[in-house]
Amino acid sequence: MLKIFLSLAALIILTSCVTDTPAPIVGIPNRSIEQPSPFITASASGAIEDDNHPMPIAVLHYAKNAMRSVYEPADGIYLAAWLTPHTTKREFVQQTGQDHAAFVRDIHIGDDIPVTWIIQCIAVMATPIFIVHPPRAEQENDPEFEIWEQIAELAQQLGGFNLPMFVAFYPPVSGHGLIPAEYSFIFRYARSLFLSYAPQVAFVWVAPALNSTIRNPFFPGSDVVDWVGVSLFASRGSNGLANVIEAFTPFYHRFQAHHPIMVLPLGVSHFSRYDHAYNIADATAEIMRIYQALAGFPRVGLIAYGDVFGINPTRRDDFSITIDNRLMAAYSEAVANSHFVSSLETNTARSSRWVRSEYVGYVKEGRLYIDINTLAELSITTPRNTTEINERSFVEVSRITGRSVSFCEIRNVIKLY
Numbered sequence: 420m421l422k423i424f425l426s427l428a429a430l431i432i433l434t435s436c437v438t439d440t441p442a443p444i445v446g447i448p449n450r451s452i453e454q455p456s457p458f459i460t461a462s463a464s465g466a467i468e469d470d471n472h473p474m475p476i477a478v479l480h481y482a483k484n485a486m487r488s489v490y491e492p493a494d495g496i497y498l499a500a501w502l503t504p505h506t507t508k509r510e511f512v513q514q515t516g517q518d519h520a521a522f523v524r525d526i527h528i529g530d531d532i533p534v535t536w537i538i539q540c541i542a543v544m545a546t547p548i549f550i551v552h553p554p555r556a557e558q559e560n561d562p563e564f565e566i567w568e569q570i571a572e573l574a575q576q577l578g579g580f581n582l583p584m585f586v587a588f589y590p591p592v593s594g595h596g597l598i599p600a601e602y603s604f605i606f607r608y609a610r611s612l613f614l615s616y617a618p619q620v621a622f623v624w625v626a627p628a629l630n631s632t633i634r635n636p637f638f639p640g641s642d643v644v645d646w647v648g649v650s651l652f653a654s655r656g657s658n659g660l661a662n663v664i665e666a667f668t669p670f671y672h673r674f675q676a677h678h679p680i681m682v683l684p685l686g687v688s689h690f691s692r693y694d695h696a697y698n699i700a701d702a703t704a705e706i707m708r709i710y711q712a713l714a715g716f717p718r719v720g721l722i723a724y725g726d727v728f729g730i731n732p733t734r735r736d737d738f739s740i741t742i743d744n745r746l747m748a749a750y751s752e753a754v755a756n757s758h759f760v761s762s763l764e765t766n767t768a769r770s771s772r773w774v775r776s777e778y779v780g781y782v783k784e785g786r787l788y789i790d791i792n793t794l795a796e797l798s799i800t801t802p803r804n805t806t807e808i809n810e811r812s813f814v815e816v817s818r819i820t821g822r823s824v825s826f827c828e829i830r831n832v833i834k835l836y
Contacts, residue, residue, distance in 0.1 A: 684725030
């Protein structure tokens with residue numbers, strides 16, 4: 420163990436002198452913490468006064484004595500990024516003006532461990548996230564290559580760092596070609612090895628699609644899954660940018676009771692081969708909108724922005740943000756909200772946590788309204804007097820007895836205590 424620490428210290432000293440190719444943009448100044456948050460789009464004091472167009476708001480309520488998963492934040496969303504090789508972590512932190520809790524790296528079973536990359540994560544106090552793909556073709560064709568030994572070696576090597584990490588094992592983008600039974604066996608076998616050799620590694624199952632459920636044939640079982648990952652790509656088509664929040668919402672409600680959710684990765688297109696045009700303004704606005712919206716999903720625990728051209732399997736869109744100051748400025752503004760967390764929480768305890776109702780509430784004439792179905796979810800008696808909004812029945816919160824209700828401007832949500 421002493422040799423490991425001495426080697427680690429030596430590597431820190433050596434890699435402190437290493438510089439990667441500079442990012443292709445100039446860093447932008449840090450933002451003052453006194454600047455108003457872009458997330459404040461309405462308030463209970465009457466920012467929205469249009470009777471004909473009341474503002475729909477996510478409604479959150481407590482789940483008492485809920486057990487958080489390993490490294491799940493008590494409240495908030497970890498900032499993470501999946502960077503190109505030309506952008507160093509320290510440069511990215513400086514350009515965005517925000518520390519990040521984690522960074523992402525692709526590896527294949529049988530690859531050498533990227534020790535220098537891990538040390539660079541340590542240098543900026545960030546947690547490594549490894550996307551672990553099946554062996555490369557040349558390795559699989561090697562008669563002396565033994566996959567089970569390689570998985571065990573990977574677990575031993577990562578465990579030797581004695582650090583919290585995430586491993587997203589065999590994501591569907593790998594095209595692993597396994598049938599569900601084979602996939603589940605390999606996933607569960609890998610998880611057992613990591614529990615033995617690298618107990619500080621949290622395992623992530625990456626859903627193959629947004630319509631996935633916990634009964635998906637490739638879901639290996641909640642007992643071996645710590646987090647659920649899903650990719651959100653706001654690609655461009657005939658109707659403009661895809662509405663990823665609308666597509667994500669039903670997926671979220673399928674999993675929120677079972678696991679924290681990791682957006683791995685998030686990408687917003689600013690150039691698409693669909694129309695061969697740059698749409699920087701649309702992309703900056705959408706980055707702001709998506710981060711604002713995801714703050715209203717309490718079990719979204721991590722968002723990794725993908726600053727990589729090829730992360731989308733269609734390879735039609737460019738999602739990178741470090742190539743343009745306007746995109747970086749939008750990202751910096753979006754993640755400046757205090758709800759986003761820049762360091763990993765390692766204490767996991769049984770506590771109350773927020774749950775998102777499947778039904779929205781409204782801000783109307785400075786008052787808060789909650790859907791009667793949300794009250795039914797919580798076994799709260801519906802008051803006699805209700806209000807119709809968009810052909811649904813709502814209750815003005817002053818009529819709800821025994822519960823405290825507030826509007827959170829930071830997250831743009833209604834909280835029902």
